[in-house]
Amino acid sequence: MLNVYRKKEKDSTLAQRKRSEVPVEETWDLTTVYAADDNWEDAFKKLSGKEEEILSYRGKLDESADTFYSALMMLEDVGCELGKLATYAMRASDADTADQKALGRKSKLMQLFASLQGAMAYFEPEVAKLSEAKVSQFMQEKPELKDFEHYFSEMWRIKKHQLSEKEEVLLAKASQIFSDPNETFDVLSDTDMTFRPIKDEKGQTIEMSHARFGRFMEKRDRRVRKDAFRSMYESYGQFRNTCAQTLASQIRVNSYIKDVRGFSSGREAALFENNIPETVYDSLLEAVNAKLPLLHRYVRLRKEIMNLDEIHSYDLYAPLVKDIDLKFSFEDAQELIVKALQPLGPEYIAVLEKAFSERWIDYADNANKRSGAYSSGSYKTNPFILMSWQGTLDNVFTLAHELGHSIHSWFTRDSQPYQYGDYCIFLAEIASTTNENLLTEYLLKKAENDKMKAAVINHYLDGFK
Structure with a gap:
């Protein structure tokens, strides 16, 4: 596992590193854009x-x-x-x-x-x-x-x-001005908001963060999961009125643009840019709703396996397979992904390896880093991926997912003129989820035992929530 923590001098709380403390190899190389x-x-x-x-x-x-x-x-x-x-x-x-x-x-x-x-x-x-x-x-x-x-x-x-x-x-x-509600929420969530430290399963006090939240939701110790959940949502709860106001402001912006441009509804306005008929949107919802009983059945099975009287949000991502604890370094993930995506061919793999060797990926876990994960870039730059590495199987899949976006972008910009050097959001997830499915298939084929296979299937099923 990577050492992603630093110790405070005055106490034993394991805190996130400052950006200045992060090794350069864990960061993206922005000098490819400007020196x-x-x-x-x-x-x-x-x-x-x-x-x-x-x-x-x-x-x-x-x-x-x-x-x-x-x-x-x-x-x-x-x-x-x-x-x-x-x-x-x-x-x-x-x-x-x-x-x-x-x-x-x-x-x-x-x-x-x-x-x-x-x-x-x-x-x-x-x-x-x-x-x-x-x-x-x-x-x-x-x-x-x-x-x-x-x-x-x-x-x-x-x-x-x-x-x-x-x-x-x-x-x-x-x-x-129209972007202010989103900007305000981002600053509140990623910069100003702090979370109560929690004790992990070993009794060590850990500084909570957006990046670490997902890792704690996968802990087997229910007390740790519950404490992490409360730490996160107690902080958001303190700012519930501010969050509600930023949401209301964004809705007013969207409604205003909808009205002045003459759309009949916000939904029509949102779908129009990508030329998606509302009937397609309705069909997608119908297809998902038709399969909800399967999801409910899976959650009932999870409750039974975990021997719970009640199941809560902090129980939905805990591992169901006993006696297996999957941890991955970033280098482990890189090796796995390169092997799993071989079916996409040598040209694809060459770009994939370029992403690693040329540092397209910022995977450091540092304080004040934007939460979540994404792939971004522009027509005259290489793609860039942001995430915060925690060493979980989910991190491996997130990396494969974002690499799907990045390599899709790279090939698009390499093959198309500027005016077509992007793709609509409706198509974007095809490349990313294809990578996830190839990784799932590879891990199942290479699994050394049934427990490993079950853990991979467990993760796959959790992705539908």
């Missing part, structure tokens, strides 16, 4: 003031194929640079949400983003006003524009929910 903070500042200055160049194409998109293409290329350059700035600033801030310099860069970035969005607000409505005949003519005159054919179709699809240019500018410049 240092000063380089980020230089790039920020270069992109600031681009509004004038962006606005120079306003009202001119229909002049000629060359002008139209030049405008698209200019926006691509701005988007690529903005993506790099965002990747560096956001990743550094997420690694240590208490880092004031990183927070300052993030704040500057959001202001620049709102300003550039305001300048670009005319662009999509102006594209949508172009007739199909005009665009077809431009594509014949400038073959490079054919790469944007699907992009143009999307502009015409969303046209009915676009506003006037002035209204689009106002919405774009308010983007930072």
Whole structure:
């Protein structure tokens, strides 16, 4: 197991390390984006003031194929640079949400983003006003524009929910305000909120955190699970009114955007961007609800196996298989995942190994790190993965899952032009869950005994909750 704790000098509580105490090999390498903070500042200055160049194409998109293409290329350059700035600033801030310099860069970035969005607000409505005949003519005159054919179709699809240019500018410049409820909750949850320490099964006092919560939920000792659960939710309970207010504010933001853009419901607005019919959403819910009796049956079985009079939330992830205690170092997980994903072929494995060797992954468990796990990046950067390693089987699956996203992103950006260098959330989980299923299959095939197989199946079933 990795040593992910440090001891406080004044007492015996095992506390999370400071970011400054984390070995570099446990962190992601942001120098692939910018060599240092000063380089980020230089790039920020270069992109600031681009509004004038962006606005120079306003009202001119229909002049000629060359002008139209030049405008698209200019926006691509701005988007690529903005993506790099965002990747560096956001990743550094997420690694240590208490880092004031990183927070300052993030704040500057959001202001620049709102300003550039305001300048670009005319662009999509102006594209949508172009007739199909005009665009077809431009594509014949400038073959490079054919790469944007699907992009143009999307502009015409969303046209009915676009506003006037002035209204689009106002919405774009308010983007930072619209993100405030989410930003407020993130700061509260990841930076300001603290949790009561608990005693583990050995009687050692442990500092609680978001990252450690999942590990404690898998402890066999019910008292430890219960204490961890209470520690976490007592803290949230103290801020229940603040949390409720941030949620209410976000709902008001969503409702406002829904209303001004002319959607009939919040659900329609949420699904529209990815062009998902509401009937598909309904079908998914129906399919899940139809299988709920199986989930309820599994929970009843869990209660029986654990010999509980009542089953609570802190009982839902405790291991059901006795006499097996699975622990994995990050290096163990790397070896397992590389072997498990071999069916995806040598090209995929080469990128997978690149992710490890080039430090795409920040797996350190340090104080003030953003909670959860994700894969992120931009068109001109490699993907980056954030997680906090606790040595559990679930961590191994989380890593495989996020690598699915990252390698999907890498191949997308390597194969597609900028305008198609991303994918919708509706498709995103295919690549990640495929990796999880391949890892499950590999572990079952290589299991040395029935207990190991049962532990893997136990984890697989818990994933449906």
